[in-house]
Amino acid sequence: MIKNLENDLKHPLDGKALFKIIVSKGLCTGCAACVTACQALGDKTIEYQNGESLPKIVRDEECRECRLCYTVCPQTGEEITSVEEDYYLGNYRKFEILQATDPEIQTRAQDGGVVTGILKHLMEKHYIDGAIVSTAGNDWFPQPTIAQSIKELLASSGSRYSVSPNILFLENLMDLDVDHRYSGFNDENYAFVGTPCMVKAVQNMKKINLKIIRKVKLTIGLFCFENFNHEEITRRLEEKTGTKRLDWEKLNIKRRMLVYTKGKPEPFEIPLKELHDIVRGACNVCLDLTNFGSDIAVGGLGAPKGYSSVLIRTKTGQEAVNLALRGKALGGIPEIGPERRNIYEKALRSISNTAKRKITTNLDRIKTKSNITNTPSRRELI
Ligand SMILES: Cc1cc2nc3c(=O)[nH]c(=O)nc-3n(C[C@H](O)[C@H](O)[C@H](O)COP(=O)(O)OP(=O)(O)OC[C@H]3O[C@@H](n4cnc5c(N)ncnc54)[C@H](O)[C@@H]3O)c2cc1C
Ligand code: SF4
Ligand code: SF4
Ligand code: SF4
Incomplete structure (x- = not known):
C-alpha cells in the first residue's frame, strides 16, 4: 500500500x-x-x-x-x-444479520455474539480444535490466546479497542497436538479472529505457504474503523469519564465511544473526535473497514441492537455459517418479507457509507x- x-x-x-x-x-x-x-x-x-x-x-x-x-x-x-465504489464492502457471497442463540454468549458478546457463536459450535462439533482470539483481564489489556475450551472461548468475547497481536500466537500452534476424533486425519484445524490488518497479514503468510499458518483453516474478521494503544485509550477514557478501568463493564463504539460502568445503566459517551489525536498512525491510512481478506467479516455496524452484520466472503466461510445455522447456534432477525429486505438494505447502506467515509478520508491522507x-x-x- x-x-x-x-x-x-x-x-x-x-x-x-x-x-x-x-x-x-x-x-x-x-x-x-x-x-x-x-x-x-x-x-x-x-x-x-x-x-x-x-x-x-x-x-x-x-x-x-x-x-x-x-x-x-x-x-x-x-x-x-x-x-471503486463497488468495492467499498469487498467481495462477498452473502450478507446476513445474525445473533448467537446461546444466552450466555448474548450477555457477554460485543454485538450479536456471532464470532463466539460460530467458534463455539465448530469447537463443540470438533470441526476446529481451537481458535486464536484475544482476551483481557480487569485492566482491559488485550492478550492474544488460543482458546481450546468453551470456557476460554467465552472469556474472549467482547471487544477491546486496542491492539491485540493475535498473530504472535501462531507459533504456539506448531507444537500443539490435540487429540482429534478422526484419527488418521489428524490435521488440526484452527480459526483465527482479527482486525483487517491482521487478517491481511495472515493472507500474506498463506500466499507463501508459511508452515506456521497451515493449521489456520478459517478467518473470522472484525470490522474496524480505527484502533488505539492500550495505555493511551484507557488513560483518556478514565480522564473523560472520571472512572477507573476496573469499574468498566463494556466499551463500545456506536458513533461515539460508550463506556458502560458497573451499577450504572446508561453509558458515558465520548465523541470520537476527542480521541482522534491518539488513533494509531496506521489506522489513518487504512482502507479496509470490513475485513476484505477474511472468510467471514463481522461488525455491529448496520445491525439492530443485539445482532451482528455478517459478510460471508468465501466458501469456507459459508460452510461455517451454514453449520452454525443448522446447529441452531445462530439465528436471524424474526422479520420476514419486505420488512426484512428493508432492514438488510438499510444495514448494507450504512456499512457501505461508513466504509466510503473511511476510504475517502484515508485516501486523501495517503495522497497528501x-x-x-x-x-x-x-x-x-x-
Ligand atoms: C479495534 C476494533 C475496532 C472495531 N471497530 C468496529 C467498527 O468501526 N464498526 C463495527 O461495526 N465493528 C467494529 N469492531 C467489531 C465489533 O466491536 C465486534 O467485534 C464485532 O461486531 C463482532 O461482535 P460479536 O458480538 O459477534 O463478537 P464476540 O462474540 O463478542 O467476539 C469478539 C471477538 O473479538 C475478538 N477481539 C476482541 N478485541 C480484539 C482486539 N483488540 N483485536 C483482535 N480481536 C479482538 C475476541 O477475541 C472475540 O473473539 C471493532 C473491533 C475491534 C477489536
Ligand atoms: S504492521 Fe508490519 S511492521 Fe508492524 S508489526 Fe505488522 S508486520 Fe511488523
Ligand atoms: S529480514 Fe529475515 S532475519 Fe531479518 S528481521 Fe526480517 S525475517 Fe528476520
Ligand atoms: S483501522 Fe486498519 S490498521 Fe487500524 S487496526 Fe483497524 S484494520 Fe488495523
Missing part, C-alpha cells in the same frame, strides 16, 4: 526495509506478523514490544536480510490510490501524506 515510500530507500532489497519504511514512519499496525515470521524461521532478530504494540530489531547483526518480515507485513505492497503521524511511538523514533 505504501509503495511510494520505498523510494526513500537506498537499498530496497535490504531485509530491514520494513523498519525504515513502515515502523519508523508510524505506519505499523502492531500486528506482529513480522516478529512471528522471523521467529518461526528460528531467528530472533525482532521482538515485539507489547506495551507499545511495535516490533523492534534487537539483534541487528543476526538479520539474514531474507525479507520475510517485509513480505508478510500488511502495510507493504502495491500502493492504492483509488477504490498528511495526518499520519499520530502514533506516539513514531515521535520517539524520528
Whole structure:
C-alpha cells in the first residue's frame, strides 16, 4: 500500500526495509506478523514490544536480510490510490444479520455474539480444535490466546479497542497436538479472529505457504474503523469519564465511544473526535473497514441492537455459517418479507457509507501524506 515510500530507500532489497519504511514512519499496525515470521524461521532478530504494540530489531547483526518480515507485513505492497465504489464492502457471497442463540454468549458478546457463536459450535462439533482470539483481564489489556475450551472461548468475547497481536500466537500452534476424533486425519484445524490488518497479514503468510499458518483453516474478521494503544485509550477514557478501568463493564463504539460502568445503566459517551489525536498512525491510512481478506467479516455496524452484520466472503466461510445455522447456534432477525429486505438494505447502506467515509478520508491522507503521524511511538523514533 505504501509503495511510494520505498523510494526513500537506498537499498530496497535490504531485509530491514520494513523498519525504515513502515515502523519508523508510524505506519505499523502492531500486528506482529513480522516478529512471528522471523521467529518461526528460528531467528530472533525482532521482538515485539507489547506495551507499545511495535516490533523492534534487537539483534541487528543476526538479520539474514531474507525479507520475510517485509513480505508478510500488511502495510507493504502495491500502493492504492483509488477504490471503486463497488468495492467499498469487498467481495462477498452473502450478507446476513445474525445473533448467537446461546444466552450466555448474548450477555457477554460485543454485538450479536456471532464470532463466539460460530467458534463455539465448530469447537463443540470438533470441526476446529481451537481458535486464536484475544482476551483481557480487569485492566482491559488485550492478550492474544488460543482458546481450546468453551470456557476460554467465552472469556474472549467482547471487544477491546486496542491492539491485540493475535498473530504472535501462531507459533504456539506448531507444537500443539490435540487429540482429534478422526484419527488418521489428524490435521488440526484452527480459526483465527482479527482486525483487517491482521487478517491481511495472515493472507500474506498463506500466499507463501508459511508452515506456521497451515493449521489456520478459517478467518473470522472484525470490522474496524480505527484502533488505539492500550495505555493511551484507557488513560483518556478514565480522564473523560472520571472512572477507573476496573469499574468498566463494556466499551463500545456506536458513533461515539460508550463506556458502560458497573451499577450504572446508561453509558458515558465520548465523541470520537476527542480521541482522534491518539488513533494509531496506521489506522489513518487504512482502507479496509470490513475485513476484505477474511472468510467471514463481522461488525455491529448496520445491525439492530443485539445482532451482528455478517459478510460471508468465501466458501469456507459459508460452510461455517451454514453449520452454525443448522446447529441452531445462530439465528436471524424474526422479520420476514419486505420488512426484512428493508432492514438488510438499510444495514448494507450504512456499512457501505461508513466504509466510503473511511476510504475517502484515508485516501486523501495517503495522497497528501498528511495526518499520519499520530502514533506516539513514531515521535520517539524520528
Ligand atoms: C479495534 C476494533 C475496532 C472495531 N471497530 C468496529 C467498527 O468501526 N464498526 C463495527 O461495526 N465493528 C467494529 N469492531 C467489531 C465489533 O466491536 C465486534 O467485534 C464485532 O461486531 C463482532 O461482535 P460479536 O458480538 O459477534 O463478537 P464476540 O462474540 O463478542 O467476539 C469478539 C471477538 O473479538 C475478538 N477481539 C476482541 N478485541 C480484539 C482486539 N483488540 N483485536 C483482535 N480481536 C479482538 C475476541 O477475541 C472475540 O473473539 C471493532 C473491533 C475491534 C477489536
Ligand atoms: S529480514 Fe529475515 S532475519 Fe531479518 S528481521 Fe526480517 S525475517 Fe528476520
Ligand atoms: S504492521 Fe505488522 S508486520 Fe508490519 S511492521 Fe508492524 S508489526 Fe511488523
Ligand atoms: S483501522 Fe486498519 S490498521 Fe487500524 S487496526 Fe483497524 S484494520 Fe488495523
